[in-house]
Amino acid sequence: MGTLTEELFSRRLGRAVRAGDTVIADVDVAAAHDVTGPLAIEAFRSLELPLWDPDRIVFNFDHVMPANTVAAAELHRVIREFCVEHAITNLFAEGICHQVMIDRGLARPGGVVVGADSHTTTYGGLGCFATGLGSTDIGVVFATGKTWFRIPETIRIDVRGALPHGVYAKDLALHVIRNLGADGADYCAVEWTGEAVRAMSVADRLTLCNLSTDFGAKTGLVEPDETTMRHAGGDAVDLHPIRPEYARTLVVDADALRPQVAVHPSIDNVHDIEDVAGTPLDEVFIGSCTNGRLSDLALAAAILEGRSVHPRTRTVVVPASRGVYLEALAAGYIETFAHAGALVLNPGCGPCLGRQHGVVGPGERVLSTSNRNYPGRMGSPDAQIFLASPAVAAASAVTGSITDPATLGER
Amino acid sequence: MSGRVFLLGDGISTDAIMPGRYNVTTDPDGLRRACLIEARPDFVEEVQPGDVIVAGRNFGCGSSREHAPLAIKQNGVAAVIAAGFARIFYRNAVNIGLPVIRCAEAHLVLRDGDRVSVDTLSGEITGPSGTLYGEAPSGVALRIIEAGSLVGLIRQGGWAAVEEVRRVS
Numbered sequence: 001m002g003t004l005t006e007e008l009f010s011r012r013l014g015r016a017v018r019a020g021d022t023v024i025a026d027v028d029v030a031a032a033h034d035v036t037g038p039l040a041i042e043a044f045r046s047l048e049l050p051l052w053d054p055d056r057i058v059f060n061f062d063h064v065m066p067a068n069t070v071a072a073a074e075l076h077r078v079i080r081e082f083c084v085e086h087a088i089t090n091l092f093a094e095g096i097c098h099q100v101m102i103d104r105g106l107a108r109p110g111g112v113v114v115g116a117d118s119h120t121t122t123y124g125g126l127g128c129f130a131t132g133l134g135s136t137d138i139g140v141v142f143a144t145g146k147t148w149f150r151i152p153e154t155i156r157i158d159v160r161g162a163l164p165h166g167v168y169a170k171d172l173a174l175h176v177i178r179n180l181g182a183d184g185a186d187y188c189a190v191e192w193t194g195e196a197v198r199a200m201s202v203a204d205r206l207t208l209c210n211l212s213t214d215f216g217a218k219t220g221l222v223e224p225d226e227t228t229m230r231h232a233g234g235d236a237v238d239l240h241p242i243r244p245e246y247a248r249t250l251v252v253d254a255d256a257l258r259p260q261v262a263v264h265p266s267i268d269n270v271h272d273i274e275d276v277a278g279t280p281l282d283e284v285f286i287g288s289c290t291n292g293r294l295s296d297l298a299l300a301a302a303i304l305e306g307r308s309v310h311p312r313t314r315t316v317v318v319p320a321s322r323g324v325y326l327e328a329l330a331a332g333y334i335e336t337f338a339h340a341g342a343l344v345l346n347p348g349c350g351p352c353l354g355r356q357h358g359v360v361g362p363g364e365r366v367l368s369t370s371n372r373n374y375p376g377r378m379g380s381p382d383a384q385i386f387l388a389s390p391a392v393a394a395a396s397a398v399t400g401s402i403t404d405p406a407t408l409g410e411r
Numbered sequence: 412m413s414g415r416v417f418l419l420g421d422g423i424s425t426d427a428i429m430p431g432r433y434n435v436t437t438d439p440d441g442l443r444r445a446c447l448i449e450a451r452p453d454f455v456e457e458v459q460p461g462d463v464i465v466a467g468r469n470f471g472c473g474s475s476r477e478h479a480p481l482a483i484k485q486n487g488v489a490a491v492i493a494a495g496f497a498r499i500f501y502r503n504a505v506n507i508g509l510p511v512i513r514c515a516e517a518h519l520v521l522r523d524g525d526r527v528s529v530d531t532l533s534g535e536i537t538g539p540s541g542t543l544y545g546e547a548p549s550g551v552a553l554r555i556i557e558a559g560s561l562v563g564l565i566r567q568g569g570w571a572a573v574e575e576v577r578r579v580s
Contacts, residue, residue, distance in 0.1 A: 134477040134503035183469040353431040374424040
């Protein structure tokens, strides 16, 4: 009995648990990446315990891949050596950790996954309880296969109606953050539900759960259904809220939504696109664990087909994973981006966190399909970051300023 | 212990505490030097062991990077006092033994440069205009702090040590 989170943990533990309970639970998979992995390895080593299970430990090189400095190469070396030492074969360098976890079926409906990256919440789009932890917590999981959780209260987001043409999961999430604030779901689980969510593809549900951490949530969850199982394969997972008690329910009228833009300097500084349309841009970034999936690239390609990016606006496209990259190649999107004058980079985190290609300079403005616009996130602290959907990003790349795709003229 | 207040605002992200361009290392001194490098450029130069950071809501929001609380700890900060903490930062701080205290009004009452004394176990903060009563970690988090770190706790008694706290709480 309870919310999705309470149901999931009650089954896992074989006893009823409620929000507020503290539990120690087995996890299915523990993951880390090239920046958080080395500290997790240090924590593991200092425990002086044997490794839990090499098949349930996953490393992804994505934050700085391929290495652009000696220091980054050194982090990769530390992780590679650790994997050899412990016969860990789940070491991937084929895109953003979260997309690789989805592509490779390492996050499953009804599962529990922890990762040393805040956007681990993404897998909630498949009905997997997934949360970000720090390196020390993950290092302890490497040894014990367990961690402790306080079972969170749940905020339900009930999205009624249907998203209008030109409005996407990204706009819905930004609208919710606009309402609840950047810490509005602190320590809570968020259940995304309602007609509009049930109608969504898994890719769009992943976007909602990805952004759940950006308003404080411990996890974002969508109840697994036929759409989930078509994507994940395997037997149906019977996981539903049963007479749940929610801390709060936010009802959203999907039909009334407009394209949203989160404006520098915080993700809850959200405006309808009309308010910021025309703002000139130095860079557009299309990619990230929020919006670097095939359907996101399809939206961008449909707008960029037969058009060119504006000369003042360098436009960077980064497929979320090798799987996405290959599908985008086959669909012709990559060619479209290249013809339009966009720079297509290798799968990974790309410019999102200002550590490698696409770093922004002082005074510059960038529109990104990513998830964070904190000062300094993408480079200079004196740059301004705007967050929006891939459609808005592509239209803005064409005009060189923030643009509602609906207002884009003829090709 | 007592120290000087470094006052910060709301929503100080881990990108502000430890920008992504500086955390490509596990070297404690490298992390120390980059702490708040852009958000508060005078911090590393001026901070003394025992000083405290006082901030508003949602301190440590964003990335899970443990490099952020590590960098603060390496600077000898005695406690971070904030109106609210982002979940992962709070847990990371506890795990590595960096004291954290929730206090709704400290950032409104205290001023940058004030001298305060802080009891990191009771949450009492005494400054120029009296004593504030913050909330120190409790439950499992307190048990971790008593052990010095999560690694210390697991080394002492494994998860059984945590299980014991769970049962009584």
